[in-house]
Amino acid sequence: MELRQLEYFVAVAEEAGFTRAAERLHVAQPGVSAQIRQLERELGEPLFDRSGRVVRLTAVGEAVLPYARAALAAVSGMRMVADEFSGLLRGRVVMGAVSTPSVLDLPGMLAGFHERHPAVEISLVESDPGRLLDGVVTGRIDLALLGLGAPLPPGLEVRVVVDQELVAAVHPGHELAGAGPIEVTELKGLPLISLPPGTGLRTALEEMCARAGFAPHVAFEASEPYVLGQLAARGLGVAVLPESAVAAPASELRVLTFSGSGLRGRMGLVWRGGGELSPAARAFVEHARRHLPDLGPDC
Structure with missing residues (x-):
């Protein structure tokens, strides 16, 4: 059993589809399918019900998903601890955004962070506000730029x-x-x-x-x-x-x-509060807050 298989499994479960998971992981869809089949052979049970238009977890898939997430989190934690000792910031951060107004220099903000932390991989995804908020809540997205209107889910921080x-x-x-x-x-x-x-x-x-x-x-x-x-x-x-x-x-x-x-x-920057971000994500949020205007009060 490989960590890559667990990563692919979690991505397919969260995206409810092999194609969307492949796009998120920046790999070819057949490769994702092959790794999931190999994982299912090792476990001896199907993890996904592929009979409908939407891929769904089987009962076994639902049961093992928390363990797969915990394993990936543990490996990520090990890497973060080692990076803190070496003084080098590594990792991956994901920013989500709806259409960006010209008054914000989002490309400049991303370029500035890359220059300061070249070992951190940055991904930018565009989607609708609902999917962006869900991504922030579940941890798939570290920071989102979106329009503010309806109340935000609990546990999130925002800066206008x-x-x-x-x-x-x-x-x-x-x-x-x-x-x-x-x-x-x-x-x-x-x-x-x-x-x-x-x-x-x-x-x-x-x-x-x-x-x-x-x-x-x-x-x-x-x-x-x-x-x-x-x-x-x-x-x-x-x-x-x-x-x-x-x-x-x-x-x-x-x-x-x-x-x-x-x-x-x-529009506001939205991220998870309560210290739930990785060191790379925390640095990214602080960089974005310094680079983008503050039109508070935060809400």
Whole structure:
């Protein structure tokens, strides 16, 4: 039995699929399948039910998964102790992010950490806020950059790094194009363009409309904030987006503020608290906090 087999087993269990596990491990999918089959032969029992569209753990797989995780954690702990004695920071850190606004120099932050700690492997993954939060909670992701809206799960710490006013953007021929600051109620019944559910911007929009007594009619969704403005410039509806994401020229788009709404979009760094991070991950979090702006208060 090899540690690589245990690592592959845990990855397939957490990703619920061989292909996603291979992508996470940066290896070929047939190699993952071969190692899992070898592990199953050594144990004499199938670890996964492969009969459905989603790979699921068998009863044996559920029973041995905690032991596989414990074995990997023990080996990681041994390496960290040895590295602390040698004074060399090693390991692997994983950062998750939704689309990154131009006001944050995320590539520069990653490059700076690599320069200071070249022996630490850095991985960057992009996903939706729900999967990122789940990754932080379960330990698959050390630090995530995502929109803030709904309350975070317990045990997580957060630092606000983006805090922007949200605005409405419309085509020059839209009925609201000539207005000054608009009331939230003027969005009622209109086709809106927003980020997907679960994002901080979408949560802020839904809460703002709920306070005004109606549910927003979101006709178009896009995962990139700047795409929202592009859709609005085509006359497809009212885009609600951060002010910095308005990339279209004034001839294609009219930008409107909200009257007295206090509608803002926030993004934050999120990580596990309580000393649960590895030395490499702790150093990475501290580096990110130094490099990226602090628009607190932390929440």
